[in-house]
Amino acid sequence: xxxxxxxxxxxxxxxxxxxxxxxxxxxxxxxxxxxxxxxxxxxxxxxxxxxxxxxxxxxxxxxxxxxxxxxxxxxxxxxxxxxxxxxxxxxxxxxxxxxxxxxxxxxxxxxxxxxxxxxxxxxxxxxxxxxxxxxxxxxxxxxxxxxxxxxxxxxxxxxxxxxxxxxxxxxxxxxxxxxxxxxxxxxxxxxxxxxxxxxxxxxxxxxxxxxxxxxxxxxxxxxxxxxxxxxxxxxxxxxxxxxxxxxxxxxxxxxxxxxx
Numbered sequence: 001x002x003x004x005x006x007x008x009x010x011x012x013x014x015x016x017x018x019x020x021x022x023x024x025x026x027x028x029x030x031x032x033x034x035x036x037x038x039x040x041x042x043x044x045x046x047x048x049x050x051x052x053x054x055x056x057x058x059x060x061x062x063x064x065x066x067x068x069x070x071x072x073x074x075x076x077x078x079x080x081x082x083x084x085x086x087x088x089x090x091x092x093x094x095x096x097x098x099x100x101x102x103x104x105x106x107x108x109x110x111x112x113x114x115x116x117x118x119x120x121x122x123x124x125x126x127x128x129x130x131x132x133x134x135x136x137x138x139x140x141x142x143x144x145x146x147x148x149x150x151x152x153x154x155x156x157x158x159x160x161x162x163x164x165x166x167x168x169x170x171x172x173x174x175x176x177x178x179x180x181x182x183x184x185x186x187x188x189x190x191x192x193x194x195x196x197x198x199x200x201x202x203x204x205x206x207x208x209x210x211x212x213x214x215x216x217x218x219x220x221x222x223x224x225x226x227x228x229x230x231x232x233x234x235x236x237x238x239x240x241x242x243x244x245x246x247x248x249x250x251x252x253x254x255x256x257x258x259x260x
Contacts, residue, residue, distance in 0.1 A: 001047075001051045001054070003034075003035065003037045006034075006035045006050065006051070006054060007035060007036075009054040009055075010035060010054065013054065015054075016175065017031050017032045017035070018175030018176075019175055019176055020035070020050065020053050020054065021175070022102050022105065022174050022175050022176055023052075023053035023102055023103075024049035024050055024052060024053040025049065025103075025105050025106065026046065026049060026050070028175075030046065031050060034046065034047065034050060035050065074096070074097045074098065075095065075096040075097055076096050077093060077096050077097070077098050077144065078093075078096070078143055078144055079093070079140060079143055079144070079146055081093075081098075082098065082146050085098075090136060090148070092146065092147050092148055093144060093145060093146040093147075094144075094145050094147065094180065094184050094185070094188065095144055095145060095184070096144040099180070101148065101177075102174065102176060104172075104174070105174070107202060107246065107247050108150075108172050108174060108202065110243050110246050110247075111172050111200055111202065111240065111243045111247075112134060112135075112150045112151060112172050113134075114240060114242065114243040115151050115170055115172075115200070115238065115240065115243075116132055116133075116134050116151055118236075118238050118239070119132045119151070119153060119168075119229070119236065119238070120132040122229075122232065122235075122236040126235075128155070129155065129156065130153055130154060130155040130167070131153070131154045131155075132151070132152070132153050133151075133152045133153075133154070134150065134151055134152070135148045135149060135150050135151075136148045137149075137152065139152070139164065139165070139166065140164070141165070141188050141189075141191075141192045142188070145188055147185065147188070149166070149169040149170065149171055150170055150171050150172045150200075151168075151169065151170040151172075151198075152166040152168065152169055152170075153166055153167055153168035153169075153231065154166050154167060155167045155168075155231065165192050165193050165194055166194055167194055167195050167196065167231050168194070168195065168196045168197075168198075168229070168231050169189055169194060169196075169197050169198070170197070170198035170199075170200060171185060171197075171198070171199055171200065172200045172202065173199060173200065173201045173202055173203065174202075175203070178201070178203070181199050182199060182208075185197075186199075186210060189210075189212070190210070190212050190216065194212060195211070195212055195213075195230070195231050196209065196210070196211055196212070196229070196230050196231050197209075197210040197212070198210075198227075200240075202247065205222065205223045205244065205247070206220055206221065206222055206223065207220070207221045207222075207223065207225075207227060207240070208220050208221075209221065209227065209230070211230050223240050223241065223243070223244035223247070224240075224241045224244055226238070226239050227239075227240075
């Protein structure tokens with residue numbers, strides 16, 4: 001595929017550089033330089049990854065073939081429809097709309113794993129009865145809303161609703177999920193009865209902590225800050241500085257190795 005064909009395909013699909021980068025697991029600057037023609041001799045592997053991302057059509061919604069047998073329109077789907085989707089099709093259902101979940105990047109998985117490990121280590125050290133889990137795991141919030149949070153903590157506190165709702169959830173953003181994480185999921189999580197919600201924004205390199213009590217409390221931290229976990233009264237403090245350094249290394253590596 002030539003540079004001109006890449007540019008044409010990008011226009012046809014209506015994709016941003018961020019969405020293409022998310023699909024192929026490359027950095028946004030690398031993708032932008034190659035498609036724009038700035039990089040004259042890209043590595044064959046890098047070029048092939050971008051070509052694959054441009055060949056297979058996939059929007060924020062699930063692939064059309066996965067929904068072909070369904071007669072409903074977006075906004076009308078229910079939990080019953082969601083559970084009929086193919087097992088290998090990772091999606092979320094929010095307000096009756098089915099959203100496709102792209103494969104996570106290495107940086108996304110690094111942050112998710114680090115957060116899970118630190119939360120789980122605290123639970124083990126303190127002999128707690130909480131359960132720390134990572135996606136994929138379906139959480140049904142409403143009849144038309146089923147989500148797959150990146151990190152979940154269940155503690156089964158007294159007085160909680162009898163549904164399987166986590167006490168703590170964290171979402172690690174990607175270009176295609178950022179607006180949902182900050183807006184749609186925020187409102188759904190707040191209404192669900194959970195206690196604490198984190199948005200780990202890799203682009204902004206910040207963590208926004210939402211505490212759901214009588215009033216919504218919002219606190220923002222940098223990736224190098226030490227962040228207290230409120231469901232445990234601040235006794236657990238998360239340090240994502242090592243993951244932050246991995247992000248910086250990944251960005252530097254991609255910038256230096258996008259050419260042969």
